[in-house]
Amino acid sequence: MTALAPTARLPRLDHAGRVKFHRILLSEWTKLRSVRSTKWSLGVGFLLTIAFPVLFAVVTRTHWGSMSPQDRADRHPLDIALAGVNVAQLAIAVLGVLLISAEYSTGSIRSTFTAVPKRLPVLWAKLIDYAAVSLALIVPAVLISFFASQAILHNIGQLQISFSDPGVARSVIGGAIYVMLVGIFALSMGAIVRNTAGGIAAFAAIFFVLPPLMFVLPTSWNNAISQYLPSEAGRQLFALQHAPHTLTPLAGGLIFAAYCAAAIVIAAVLLVRRDV
Amino acid sequence: MIEARELTKDYGAKRAVDGLSFTVQPGVVTGFLGPNGSGKSTTMRLILGLDAPTRGDVTVNGRHYRDHAAPLHEVGALLEARSVHTGRSAYNHLLALAQTHGIPKRRVAELIDLVGLHEVARKRTGQFSLGMGQRLGIAQALLGDPKTVMLDEPVNGLDPEGIHWIRNLLKGLAAEGRTVFVSSHLMSEMALTADHLIVVGRGRLIADTSVDDFVARASQKVVVVRSPELQRLRETLAGPGVSFEPAERGAVEVHGLTAEQVGDRAAEAGIALHELTPQQASLEEAFMNLTRDELEFASEMEEAAA
Numbered sequence: 273m274t275a276l277a278p279t280a281r282l283p284r285l286d287h288a289g290r291v292k293f294h295r296i297l298l299s300e301w302t303k304l305r306s307v308r309s310t311k312w313s314l315g316v317g318f319l320l321t322i323a324f325p326v327l328f329a330v331v332t333r334t335h336w337g338s339m340s341p342q343d344r345a346d347r348h349p350l351d352i353a354l355a356g357v358n359v360a361q362l363a364i365a366v367l368g369v370l371l372i373s374a375e376y377s378t379g380s381i382r383s384t385f386t387a388v389p390k391r392l393p394v395l396w397a398k399l400i401d402y403a404a405v406s407l408a409l410i411v412p413a414v415l416i417s418f419f420a421s422q423a424i425l426h427n428i429g430q431l432q433i434s435f436s437d438p439g440v441a442r443s444v445i446g447g448a449i450y451v452m453l454v455g456i457f458a459l460s461m462g463a464i465v466r467n468t469a470g471g472i473a474a475f476a477a478i479f480f481v482l483p484p485l486m487f488v489l490p491t492s493w494n495n496a497i498s499q500y501l502p503s504e505a506g507r508q509l510f511a512l513q514h515a516p517h518t519l520t521p522l523a524g525g526l527i528f529a530a531y532c533a534a535a536i537v538i539a540a541v542l543l544v545r546r547d548v
Numbered sequence: 549m550i551e552a553r554e555l556t557k558d559y560g561a562k563r564a565v566d567g568l569s570f571t572v573q574p575g576v577v578t579g580f581l582g583p584n585g586s587g588k589s590t591t592m593r594l595i596l597g598l599d600a601p602t603r604g605d606v607t608v609n610g611r612h613y614r615d616h617a618a619p620l621h622e623v624g625a626l627l628e629a630r631s632v633h634t635g636r637s638a639y640n641h642l643l644a645l646a647q648t649h650g651i652p653k654r655r656v657a658e659l660i661d662l663v664g665l666h667e668v669a670r671k672r673t674g675q676f677s678l679g680m681g682q683r684l685g686i687a688q689a690l691l692g693d694p695k696t697v698m699l700d701e702p703v704n705g706l707d708p709e710g711i712h713w714i715r716n717l718l719k720g721l722a723a724e725g726r727t728v729f730v731s732s733h734l735m736s737e738m739a740l741t742a743d744h745l746i747v748v749g750r751g752r753l754i755a756d757t758s759v760d761d762f763v764a765r766a767s768q769k770v771v772v773v774r775s776p777e778l779q780r781l782r783e784t785l786a787g788p789g790v791s792f793e794p795a796e797r798g799a800v801e802v803h804g805l806t807a808e809q810v811g812d813r814a815a816e817a818g819i820a821l822h823e824l825t826p827q828q829a830s831l832e833e834a835f836m837n838l839t840r841d842e843l844e845f846a847s848e849m850e851e852a853a854a
Contacts, residue, residue: 276662276713281717281720282662282690282693282720283662285692287650287652288618288621289618289651291619291649295647295648295649299647299648300644302643302644303633303636303640303644306637306644307635307636308635309635374635378630378634379630379631380631381631382631383631383632384645385598386596388619388648389596389614547593547598547599547600
């Protein structure tokens with residue numbers, strides 16, 4: 273700590289600006305990039321999105337000679353290329369919760385809402401910044417993992433697909449959009465629960481606990497209900513094949529987006545009403 | 549200028565602020581005085597719109613805080629509770645706040661220099677001592693060159709140099725015509741810094757007065773008297789509301805009468821006085837007297853209600 277300025281006079285600020293939305297976007301971007309958890313979560317998310325497809329492609333290639341015809345028929349190159357999406361979503365979800373829950377646990381939310389007392393623009397800015405960052409990160413990651421896994425599998429004709437084949441480009445980009453929406457959903461959970469552990473638990477319950485529970489139901493019920501769960505509906509964005517009891521990519525994507533919108537609305541209402 | 553009207557805040561069954569009405573004027577340092585838990589921090593959160601009042605209303609410079617287009621230029625606040633992300637550097641914390649108003653980076657650097665945090669500005673604030681955190685909070689409060697400065701317990705954790713510095717700063721800010729509102733539970737600190745006092749106890753207004761009047765009002769009815777005819781003097785002065793306490797070197801403290809009353813009655817009775825001293829209570833004592841009355845009043849009310 274250095275000495276205090278000898279004169280206890282406050283220098284004047286020549287230019288007085290107002291709060292504008294683009295300024296809040298910039299402020300939230302500064303906050304996003306200036307904590308370690310961002311670099312870790314995004315770095316891990318990016319690497320896992322690529323690492324799992326590469327790993328699975330290498331394993332498939334080395335074992336191809338000893339695999340049964342049935343086994344070989346079960347391999348699908350897109351499943352390999354997008355294997356990382358399932359793992360990356362966890363890193364993106366945890367960071368999404370943290371982006372707002374850490375403001376409450378550290379108390380910095382009081383500074384934030386003192387600068388922007390209307391509050392809602394802060395939520396919009398956080399959502400937009402995070403959606404942009406996660407998309408900018410995961411789109412290249414899924415493209416790299418698609419072409420890398422295809423390159424590794426180049427001598428297995430049965431597992432070769434083209435990016436221009438029907439549904440392939442949609443699945444690959446759909447995987448990135450799915451991860452982005454997961455981030456938005458998780459951020460809203462964090463804003464509703466205002467607690468890191470609680471936000472992550474709420475997310476995990478909806479995405480990882482609820483779907484397997486559905487198997488306790490009779491099959492006809494399970495098939496009727498499961499397709500409308502957030503995780504199952506969202507998954508159709510990057511699924512190449514669709515069973516009779518799953519939604520189309522567009523319908524699934526829209527339903528997942530609707531869940532996100534509902535979570536955002538609840539978060540927004542609570543944000544305005546609650547004391548901080 | 550801060551104007552509170554019948555400001556009331558309940559947390560569940562507990563009433564933290566109870567019908568507070570006051571005005572904080574520009575150009576002077578106004579002390580916000582009360583024991584811990586008397587509702588000072590809650591009042592400041594209500595002023596900033598962080599908490600919503602149960603009843604009543606408070607405005608800053610004529611508007612609700614949230615309705616200002618550039619809130620950081622209107623009010624600069626240091627809140628008692630920590631309000632900084634521990635994983636972020638002091639520089640980035642201030643920068644993010646500055647960016648919401650388009651305040652330039654050089655202003656952030658200027659404030660960091662002003663409070664003497666230059667060497668640690670890039671360190672994560674989780675490693676800061678209480679005093680460093682307090683300096684960062686002061687830099688944050690002054691970032692927007694605000695018309696109103698509101699500081700909750702600013703000397704907490706500061707070293708003597710820092711305390712001296714902030715006293716001068718606050719007086720300077722008031723002299724420039726700004727509204728300066730500073731809370732403390734330390735009377736001695738307020739005596740040195742404040743011109744005007746708003747005193748609260750249990751969320752209620754106890755006094756809204758100048759520091760000089762506050763002391764005078766609380767201490768005017770204690771007089772130290774010495775006389776060779778002490779027994780006759782006591783008989784002469786005795787009456788409802790008058791009591792005596794022995795003081796040092798054979799003197800007696802007369803409670804419930806002014807020095808003028810004691811002197812006049814002694815003269816009428818022909819009693820010689822060797823000393824007649826109105827007691828100037830310290831701000832500390834004045835405060836204790838006032839809040840003790842308030843606490844007693846409150847517990848009587850509770851007993852009556854039970």
